[in-house]
Amino acid sequence: MSAPETLPAAHAQGGRKAEAERNDRTVLNAAREVFFELGYDAPMSVIAERAGVGMGSLYRRYRSKEELVRRLCTVAMEGTLQAAERALAAEPDGWSALTRFMRESLTCGAGAMGRFAGAFPVTEEMVRLSERGADAMQALLDRAAAEGSLRPGVVTGDLVLILEILRTRFKTTPERADELRLRYLAVLLDGLRHHGDPLPAPGPTWTEIGERWGPPGDA
Amino acid sequence: MSAPETLPAAHAQGGRKAEAERNDRTVLNAAREVFFELGYDAPMSVIAERAGVGMGSLYRRYRSKEELVRRLCTVAMEGTLQAAERALAAEPDGWSALTRFMRESLTCGAGAMGRFAGAFPVTEEMVRLSERGADAMQALLDRAAAEGSLRPGVVTGDLVLILEILRTRFKTTPERADELRLRYLAVLLDGLRHHGDPLPAPGPTWTEIGERWGPPGDA
DNA sequence: ATGCTAGCGGAGCGCTCCGCTCCGGTCCAG
């Protein structure tokens, strides 16, 4: 989402230890970018290249591709949770809290992880995080509903899925893609605001959301 | 989008000629389904299997994967164009025409083709169809704008991109996915309706939309 | 200065999986 940090190589200053640490951060950033652009099928070599790092260094930090992706997911979920709590604490009314939450989670890349659903087994930590996330989103929704600014029938699963559809890869520059995502987020949020008509079809339940990550038995 | 027609094999009745024709239709349906679900990377063998047809028959109709996909794109574009003209002709007011157009193009699978942008060179026919499509959408928008029901700043490119983001693969049954698509289409349309706030960021121009299909020089 | 070695980049191994071909069998037409 932010600048790639594509240094030609990581030789800025500081000794080997420092380089290692710098690599660690750069790798995570690069991985997020590349996975967002190319999906779970992104080759590890592309991530290494983008980070300006060799395959050796990449695999020293993360023993496998799966481990890297899992780490990325966890980080994104933590980010989303924090965005929710921040919005809840700092915004004066329910609607602006919801707006801010959606905007910030989008920029921090939440919802992009839904593309990986089913690609690897979920960890316990991820389950815990998702539960806390669900609670926070529910609080956001409750507050907006209490002040009457939310369309009836909107559920937390809607927020998740909306974040996910906004992750569509528009085939432009990353900057323009972000602009467009914000544009359609604005449209969606206005559509989520209170007014007469009910929404067609029942909203996605939380179990429905969770099931996509591959329950016990799945294809 | 509709039933798979997954006959165990294609031996219903009628001689070899009839079987060939049946295969042809079945293959196209299967291909549409599979490409929508799996994207351009869908293996040809899966399409053959879904159609209940051998690889041989598949490749007798379409000399290559690219040819199949191109045919599919053309068909989808024709469908979209027809949906627009139908909506324009049959609906009493601009807004219901726009709504109907979006709903029908979604169900007929338009916008799913944007996922293939850049994967193969566009034909002249496709260019012509896209121009006619753009005109029809513009007419739809003009009519809605004239009656004052359209939010200012909405452009035809928005319609294309909205159709495209709604093609997100929700990881459920095809039926439920269609329900959800309709749900978020409703949200989006309500957000596109007239009211005060302008939309952030300029809408996608038509050139911007076209460029994604890989102009002359592109990566 | 000068080894020693931790950490680096990247070539390449092994494997999976895909597009496409080809051929033995099937079944309709005459």
Place this chain on the structure above:
DNA sequence: CTGGACCGGAGCGGAGCGCTCCGCTAGCAT
């Protein structure tokens, strides 16, 4: 009954992936 059009699907060639391994470099201790 026989010819041949058309069928299904096994298998070929090759692309591209995850991951390992190794020669080299550059910082540290002496």
